[in-house]
Amino acid sequence: MCSIYFLLLAILLPCCFEILSLSCSTVMKDTLRYLAGIAGPSGYGSKTTAQQVADNSSSPLHRLTAIITGATSGIGAETARVLAKRGVRVVIPARDIKKAAELKEGIENENPNVEIMLFEIDLSSLASVKRFCTQFLALGLPLNILINNAGIFSQNLEFSEDKIEMTFATNYLGHYLMTEMLMEKMVETAEETGIQGRIINLSSVIHSWVKRDCFSFTQMLNPNNYNATRAYAQSKLANILHAKEVARQLKARNAKVTINAVHPGIVKTGIIRAHKGFITDSLFFIASKLLKSTSQGASTSCYVALSPQAQGLSGKYFADCNECNCSALANDELEAQRLWRQTRALIHRRLQYQFPTSS
Secondary structure (H helix, E strand, O other): OOHHHHHHHOOOOOHHHHHHOOOHHHHHHHHHHHHHHHOOOOOOOOOOHHHHHHHHOOOOOOOOOOEOOOOHHHHHHHHHHHHOOOOOOEEEEOOHHHHHHHHHHHHHHHHOOOOEEEEEEEOOHHHHHHHHHHHHHHHHOOOOEEEEOOOOOOOOOOOOOOOOOOOHHHHHHHHHHHHHHHHHHHHHHHHHHHOOOEEEOOOOOOHHHOOOOHHHHHHHOOOOHHHHHHHHHHHHHHHHHHHHHHHHHHOOOOEEEEEEEEEEEOOOOOOHHHHOOOHHHHHHOHHHHHHHOOOOOOOOHHHHOOOOOOOOOOOEEEEEOEEEEOOOOOOOOOHHHHHHHHHHHHHHHHOOOOOOOOO
């Protein structure tokens, strides 16, 4: 249980990562800005809700199709609700179809005219991800937005059916394959409609904990000494590096598709709720003033997916609906390219999948 408490403290006190590198006055200023919800350059801040972002979007949202993973609860569910309410066709690949159906029914009760499609998927399984992508592509639908939102925090060492550590398989590998398989459809949709495609990877401020000598691809696949918090942080660093490298590739081919990473903020999501207990509940009670609501947590994903202000921005890292800095390792272009190549080779070996030559 120690790992989840350690993670809780890290998430609840985001400024602690910067104390060693920033002056006390700067830390205090940033903390007060966060607590007060003072808007940044975008006009939004920590108190902004997903609904506010969507309502301020001038884009013709009824023409858009979005895929959102991890949309059966928490931030993902709120993102799906807000986008569907604004007229976006929402596709939800989910492991728990019953739970997804309940979400769909709830959204339809609010807005009978929404269009929500459900598919079954296990993001930790490469074969399952491939099957979902094949099913979706067979429908011939456009694809404007891909939100790689799903995430788990595996307290104990577990392995996927591909014999890969579960946190890394779910949070990173599954989303990597999904992005690769759907990329050409997004590029094609953007060319045909003139509407820029947008990919969003959910990351976390905890990515900055990872040190270079601890970021080993083979160790992330099958760690010798498992630490839950480290595994989660590594997967979130991988999400940013993935966004950086894919953004570079898309820019090189002049594709009208962007990809960015976002930190949703301090939200009591399902990852934390799965670890109930006196200490966990006490920590949240004590830190309640720092916690975001689910709608506030979903705001940055919606901002990067919908806002005209995010038009053309790619390979960036966002928090509180504003572009911000990520760690030096997350900005390492060579590390991003290395991780992308290693992942591609692994998936090819496991699935014998031939990636499109243009990617």
